[in-house]
Amino acid sequence: VKKVLVTFPDDQAADLAVAEALRGVAECLRIPKAGDPSRSDALKGADAVITFITQKEMDQEELALLKEGCLLQSMQAGVDALPFDDIPERVIICANTGAWADPMGEHILGMILSLGKHLQKCHDRLSKGIFDRGIINTWFRGKTCGFVGFGGIAKAVARLVRPIGMKVIAVNTSGSTDEEVEFIGTLQDLPRVLEGSDVLVIAVPLTRKTRGLIGQKELALMKDDAILINPARGAIIDQKALYERMKAFPEFRVGIDAWWEEPLVQGEFRLDHPFFELDNLLGSPHNTNLVGGIFPVAAGIAAKNVRIFLEGGEPKSVVDRKDYQF
Numbered sequence: 001v002k003k004v005l006v007t008f009p010d011d012q013a014a015d016l017a018v019a020e021a022l023r024g025v026a027e028c029l030r031i032p033k034a035g036d037p038s039r040s041d042a043l044k045g046a047d048a049v050i051t052f053i054t055q056k057e058m059d060q061e062e063l064a065l066l067k068e069g070c071l072l073q074s075m076q077a078g079v080d081a082l083p084f085d086d087i088p089e090r091v092i093i094c095a096n097t098g099a100w101a102d103p104m105g106e107h108i109l110g111m112i113l114s115l116g117k118h119l120q121k122c123h124d125r126l127s128k129g130i131f132d133r134g135i136i137n138t139w140f141r142g143k144t145c146g147f148v149g150f151g152g153i154a155k156a157v158a159r160l161v162r163p164i165g166m167k168v169i170a171v172n173t174s175g176s177t178d179e180e181v182e183f184i185g186t187l188q189d190l191p192r193v194l195e196g197s198d199v200l201v202i203a204v205p206l207t208r209k210t211r212g213l214i215g216q217k218e219l220a221l222m223k224d225d226a227i228l229i230n231p232a233r234g235a236i237i238d239q240k241a242l243y244e245r246m247k248a249f250p251e252f253r254v255g256i257d258a259w260w261e262e263p264l265v266q267g268e269f270r271l272d273h274p275f276f277e278l279d280n281l282l283g284s285p286h287n288t289n290l291v292g293g294i295f296p297v298a299a300g301i302a303a304k305n306v307r308i309f310l311e312g313g314e315p316k317s318v319v320d321r322k323d324y325q326f
Contacts, residue, residue, distance in 0.1 A: 002026035002310050003045050004303075008052035008075060014299035018050060021303035025310050031057070046070055048306045050299065053264070060086040071309050075099065075302045077153070078233060080206040081265050084324055093319040094305055095205075098152025099298040100289035105156030107288035108229055111255035112161070112199055114282055115227050116140060121279050138198070138227070141165030144182070146197030148190065148213070149204030153231065155179055157201055169193050187213075194221040199229070206233035207323040216241035225251040231288045234260035243273035246280050255282045262286055 004026045006018055019028045026047065032039040043049075043062055048071040051057050063083070066072065068090045074082065079095045087093065114120060116138035125132050145161045147154040147170035158168045158179060169183040171193050177184050185192065187209075194200065200222065204210045215238040222228070230237055239260050246252055261270040264286075275281050289298075309315040 002047045004028050004306055005031050005042055005046040005049045007031045007049060007057035011295055013296040017296040017300035018303040021300050022307055025307050040065060048073060050302050055083045063087050066091050073302050073306050075298050078205050079319055080324055084321055094315050095317040095319055096302045097317040099301040101152035101156040103291040103294055104153050104231055104288040105160055108157050108201060108231055109160045111229050111282055112227060115253040115255055120282055143198035144169055144196055145199040146193040147201050147203055150177055154203035169196055191221055194218055199227045202230040202232045202236055204232055206235055210236050212238055219245045224249045227253045229255040231257040233258050239272055246278050250280050253280045257284045257288045258286050
């Protein structure tokens with residue numbers, strides 16, 4: 001009998017979703033508590049492990065126990081924070097691409113609309129007794145929403161902006177998509193998307209190729225009154241270049257959910273530049289994916305990928321470690 005070990009935090013609904021997805025294929029086991037003598041044996045015997053925050057759920061010595069051909073299935077779509085040096089080469093790693101896309105799409109749309117309609121600025125001025133009807137809002141019908149990366153999250157946003165009349169252009173790895181778009185290209189076509197976007201959404205993983213992808217040169221190609229949304233990873237955008245762009249062009253509006261230094265990875269939330277002194281910023285604490293009921297959904301999607309693997313198929317979103325050798 002195949003064994004799948006679950007290490008993510010206790011969640012009855014998520015456990016049930018995993019068990020249902022793997023019914024008839026594998027026995028699902030929750031990892032024994034730290035200090036339990038059976039914990040090591042459970043890790044050694046696992047054919048697959050489903051994790052959430054891997055480095056907090058297994059230490060270096062425990063990861064070393066995983067056997068040849070074991071699948072480490074992350075519940076997260078972005079895997080740049082995985083402890084790759086501690087995960088044996090013999091272990092296959094998969095991301096959970098698209099699992100959180102629906103709520104993230106809603107959050108990103110909310111940021112786009114809030115920035116376009118200057119809602120935070122209007123609210124702040126009203127709170128100070130300033131009734132300013134002179135602020136000109138963005139009319140989105142006929143405008144263009146561009147995407148750097150066109151996976152599950154970007155597609156979720158595209159399906160939301162189309163009904164309000166926006167055009168969609170994008171770049172991805174393949175230069176092709178089944179989605180309805182006005183233009184799709186590869187990263188070589190990035191300048192075209194930067195220049196043509198009224199709204200730009202960053203939706204690529206953080207890899208060797210995408211770290212610092214958006215710098216001073218790329219930001220200079222964008223419209224002076226564009227809206228830039230980053231729900232991906234902070235390090236994809238050069239922090240200094242972004243701050244200087246925002247300071248120089250007050251109508252260049254930015255929504256940030258993924259920051260350069262965050263408590264979960266770097267131990268604290270810290271900025272090198274005073275972004276919050278600018279009123280063309282809208283921030284959220286890397287929580288675009290956090291809505292009620294999403295954790296079991298993401299766990300179930302991860303488990304379905306594990307099922308494909310255990311049945312001898314090709315799992316989705318296999319991670320190439322070389323992409324994460326920063």
